[in-house]
Amino acid sequence: MSSRMSPITYADDALSLFVTGTDTEIGKTFVSSALLRGFAREGLQAAAMKPIAAGAAEVNGVLHNEDADQLDAASSVLLPPALRTPYLLKEPAAPHIAAALENVTFDIGHIVSCHQQAVKLAEIVVVEGVGGFRVPLTATQDTADLAVALKLPVVLVVGMRLGCISHALLTAEAIAARGLTLAGWVANRIDPDMTFPDENIASIRAHLAQAYDAPLLGIVPHLSPISPELAAQQLDIQRLLQTLRRLRAA
DSSP, X not given: OHHHHSOOOOGGGOEEEEEEESSSSSSHHHHXXXXXXXXXXXXXXXXXXXXXXXXXXXXXXXXXXXXXXXXXXXXXXXXXXXXXXXXXXXSXXXXXXXXXXXXXXXXXXXXXXXXXXHTTSOSEXXXXXXXXXXXXXXXXXXXXXXXXXXXXXXXXXXXXXXXXXXXXXXXXXXXXXXXXXXXXXXXXXXXXTOSSHHHHHHHHHHHHHHHHOOOEEEEEOOOSSOOHHXXXXXXXXXXXXXXXXXXXXX
């Protein structure tokens, strides 16, 4: 427990990545939690950020978001809530809609500042986006702008269901168009009844490898109940770490 309570300074060589998805409700938090457990298994002090979370309930006078709580549970270093989730909104709606209801204006610069503090408290920080890659935040900015401002390599979570090939390729194209590196992708079997899952995974794998040199980091089976520990065993954590370290050194 001491590692969760007494983090040390890692800023100079800390790693970080941005997790996005092909849509909402495709398992970004689950895969982010699995990555955190995998990094911890490799001996790293791992922390999570969920910069924007919409949908919170008050528990003992404190607002809680289910995704943020799941990330905390998987982390080996707990960030202060104000750093982990700079913007925590009550309404379970698209972020810009929830923000308007609560008279909140998202400041990407503030999130970047929180991230700069977070990487001083852990060896690796997993930053989970909200919804898909281009969810509006303001009239002029979206989550893609946030990823660009953070200057982080991206891991794409593909929810394996009908339509996933197009969603995966469109998202990868959007990531590359913003000048970001797609460090890899994860196939998450959210629909256990999906037909031809292996063929779909093979198609996405070939396209993303050829176009972006982005490897498949793992296939997460449909788990009930979900288990980040079991999911982490399906991910090539060492390969991802090698990529992140190479990009940091470049």
